[in-house]
Amino acid sequence: MNPAFQLCSVDKSFGSGESWTPALKQANFEGQPGEMLFLVGPSGCGKTTLLSILCGTLLADSGDINVLGNSLHRMNDREVTSFRARHIGFIFQQFNLIPTLTAEENVSVPLLIENKPADQARRLAAGLLEKVGLADKCREYPARLSVGQQQRVAIARALVHEPSxxxxxxxxSSLDSATGHQVMELLRDVARDGKRAVVVVTHDPRIYGYAERMAEMEDGxxxxxxxxxxxIAAAHAETLTERRQQ
Amino acid sequence: MTAIALKMLFGERAKVAMLVSGICFATILMVQGLSLGLGILATSYATAVNLKAPIWVASPLIDQVVMNNQPLLDTDVYRVRSVEGVAWAARLFVGGAQVRVVDRGGVSQNVTLIGLDTQTLAGAPTEFIAGSLNDLRQTDAVIVDASAMARLSPDPAVPLKIGETFEMNDRRARIVGVVQTSAATHGQAGYVFTTYDRAVQYVPAQRKMTTYVLAAPMAVHTAAEVARRISDATGLNAFTSDGIRKSSARWFIRNSPVPFVIGLIVGIGFAVGTVISGQTFFTFILENTRHLGVLRAMGTQTRRLARMILLQAMVAGLIGYGLGVGIISLVIAVAPANSPLKVQLPVLMAVLVPVLGICAVAALLGIRRMARIEPAIVFRS
Structure with missing residues (x-):
């Protein structure tokens, strides 16, 4: 099976002169379609930088970045942006829903970016909100939703254009334990149903049990x-026992 | 994405209100400034609008109808008549006079006194509200323009009537007609029309009393062509009616402080609008940095986001512009009838251009900021 993505010998640094800071040092990372892959490690180890490069929101200094059969490092900014619109779904720590849009409008944004007609986008968005259990919240603004509901809206937004x-x-990280598990179950279904690769950067050991593979980063x-x-279970037995008890 | 852009804009009500207010205020300042300026400018050539003559001939030193202290010789009218292509030529007196409505206890007021050629009454206004041009043949007869009928009266609510008399430079004049003039004269109560022979009796005698010679071309010639011939043949300044209006406006712009003051008002309006709107819109973009970053991360092209920002700025700007035009129109609607403030389409169009400019500047500030947003910002907490 071809990997969903493969990052080889990726370097990335920030700043220059005395403030020069290497974030990634010859990092390698790969994931398969349909798998739930966790990326863990201490703060500042380069997880978010690696994730940003993987999804094309950040340029690497060097290295090969192949995602879904495309060489991102050979694309220009416009091409990478189009690639993100078509193939990548984002779920953020702070949800990043647009507060002046309703849940349905937030979810329809990726479809509108792809120039889908507004009514079709809205219909698909409503369908997905129903799938994540928010059928009755379509017209609500994010401020009127609980954090768990907001994250489910964010998940619906990440999936509405069927990214790979x-x-x-x-x-x-912003959710209580019960809501966190609900969200992770949803994400696991997402990976299984659509043969999608799901990459999760996390600090949260409560959810390690959802990972099919896990990579630990340190020093870039x-x-x-x-x-x-x-x-994973063997390595994190203590944490998983705690989860089972919950 | 248009709807998304507008929802993002209107979701920030306080910002939109500030943005719209800035543009609205700038629009009001610019529209009222330009309207006032054009209104005052129009009074500078009012005489050339109110008197109907295709050709105006003046001293070689005079190129306007605002102020003429270089009258022509009485014989100049004959020189003009002798030029080939001239159908008719008639002398005209234009000067200031003091009017006092003695019977009503009025105070002296300045008017523009027009003396029309006694035989032909050439150039006379045509829109009569009462009386007729031939009534000028009566003793002491004068025709007054409608606005002066009210302004010369001590009580403007009770305007003068046909048959009433007033003193003009201490000589008696009797109102025999009322005309509607299209343009108000600058700094005067209005127009008083009479015959040339009578007009020169109302004012102190001078050696030369013909202020202008009015003329018309024969049917086979154009006014411009005949005006050029008159200038060539007599050495006098001859203009078409359009030419003397433009020349008067230019003279007024050169010699009056009004255009500078008006320019200052318009400039301040533009500057205030730009600063308020630019700053507010920039703040709006700053506060939406994260959301713009999310849209970029999710695959919105920079150019598309720039269009969204431009749309937001333009929509806010057009609402502010519409509101500003509405408010200033209301103010003008309740302004006195003789106010030089008038809503004119060219003014509205002229103000729309700098308003769109303000919006473009505001949008540009926002777009520059947006273009520097890295999509990776979305992963920062």
Missing amino acids: LVVCDEPT RIQRWWNSPEE
């Missing part, structure tokens, strides 16, 4: 891989 890669940045590169739920 979904990137999630700390999707549960992947230091360790756990290649099955069993390996």
